Amino acid sequence: MTGFAKLDGLDFPQFDPGTVWLVGAGPGAPGLLTLLGYHALAQADAIVYDALVNPMLLDMARPEAERIPAGKRGGKPSPKQADISDTLVALAREGKRVLRLKGGDPFMFGRGGEEAGVLFRAGIRFRVVPGISSGLGGLAYAGIPVTHRDANHSVLFLTGHDETGDVTALDWDAIHRAAPVLVMFMSVKHLSTITARLMAAGRPAGESVAIVSNAALPQQSVIETTLGAVAGLCEIATPAIVVVGPASRHRAMLDWYAGDLRENPLG
Known part of the structure; x- marks a missing residue:
């Protein structure tokens, strides 16, 4: 067994229904995604993604996974942060495995801390997967x-x-x-x-x-x-x-x- 085939035998953390993973997608190149981020893409039922996330990463997700854009770009119409956080809570309460895919690192000027705080107060379990900051x-x-x-x-x-x-x-x-x-x-x-x-x-x-x-x-x-x-x-x-x-x-x-x-x- 060589190359990426070795990953199939690894004991990745369980991505449970009703939980949210906040994953950093890295600075742009999809190859800079972490192994845990790739695992989350393969498991997620719903992906709430930022505008700066490389579309190639979404192609790595399960075909049946729901893809929900939540991009915030300066000077352009953007979802409100409160609405994004509420979406994460609602999807998790539906019993879905929710992937919040964010450009760079979730906790480096990515409002990941705010979203994690909302999930905590809502009683939703979450995991943070750091990404490579731009x-x-x-x-x-x-x-x-x-x-x-x-x-x-x-x-x-x-x-x-x-x-x-x-x-x-x-x-x-x-x-x-x-x-x-x-x-x-x-x-x-x-x-x-x-x-x-x-x-x-x-x-x-x-x-x-x-x-x-x-x-x-x-x-x-x-x-x-x-x-x-x-x-x-x-x-x-x-x-x-x-x-x-x-x-x-x-x-x-x-x-x-x-x-x-x-x-x-x-x-």
Whole structure:
């Protein structure tokens, strides 16, 4: 027995009816799904999935599994978070094995903690299956290590706005001082304001910025610029991760995801 056939004999956790698994789908490439995530896809009766989930993953599910889109994209009509959580509870109470499939990692700016809290209060058993966050795996596909001995020993992950969508309410002085490398999720909409705030807090206009769009996908693109030049950018493809600081210093050597390596849709 070789290869993936060996998985058939493994003792995977039981995915019981009436329970919910919150599974991270990874940053884009379907090949970055975990083994537990793949097991959940093979067992689920209902899949509630985000807009950023690769459609190839849904093709791995059982044909009879119900597929329910629950994507939230900035600036576009999206389901309310409360409605998504209520859907998970309702499906579980119907006795279904419910898979909540989320881009990246459920607990890394994915509202997985909120959904798990709702399930707990509703008395629904759940399991969390971590995924590879785009702030780690997506940057690795762009040749950007979030830490490197020659560049930084700490990193700060943050979103580009608070819970109200306001960017100016964040303490940008504290953010500037917190770490040499900042990795920002959901920040493209307010990026010009964010970079201006960071420079006002003391970051130099010439500091490096890398913007990774469609991470870990064949159409991945990377913009390398500076804080002072961000405001002049005409268009940035989304979804995107923004990295401020010296993390991209070695990208010229580490930019491995190129050429024919992008031809495999699994990553």
